[in-house]
Amino acid sequence: MSDRVLDEIKKYIESGNVNFIIGAGASIGAIKTLGDFENDITKLIKDFQRENSIDSKQAIANKLNLFLKCSIDPNKSLIDGNV
Incomplete structure (x- = not known):
């Protein structure tokens, strides 16, 4: 994985859009909370x-x-349109 790819992943994870979509409440009951995902992935990228x-x-x-x-x-089922 190149540094460019890692930079793009980091920018995507840190973007306000990800936090807005996940934090909007529309996913309650469907998607688990992120927990420490951002901290974990940042640590892994730094380790790399x-x-x-x-x-x-x-x-x-x-x-x-x-x-x-x-x-x-x-x-x-939502993705496949079977709802």
Whole structure:
């Protein structure tokens, strides 16, 4: 994962739009709260920048996949239009 990709991920996570959409209340009951996701992903990115290791890249990918799984899987029927 290049530094450019990590910078883009960081900008996306830090954007007000993500916080607005998730914090708007429309997702109550459908999407888990983010908890410490932002802090966790920021730490993982810093670790990668310091170590530049395969394990650091994998940890970032795992955290992002977990976030997507928690966000998309519970809403699969909405996404597929089966509501």
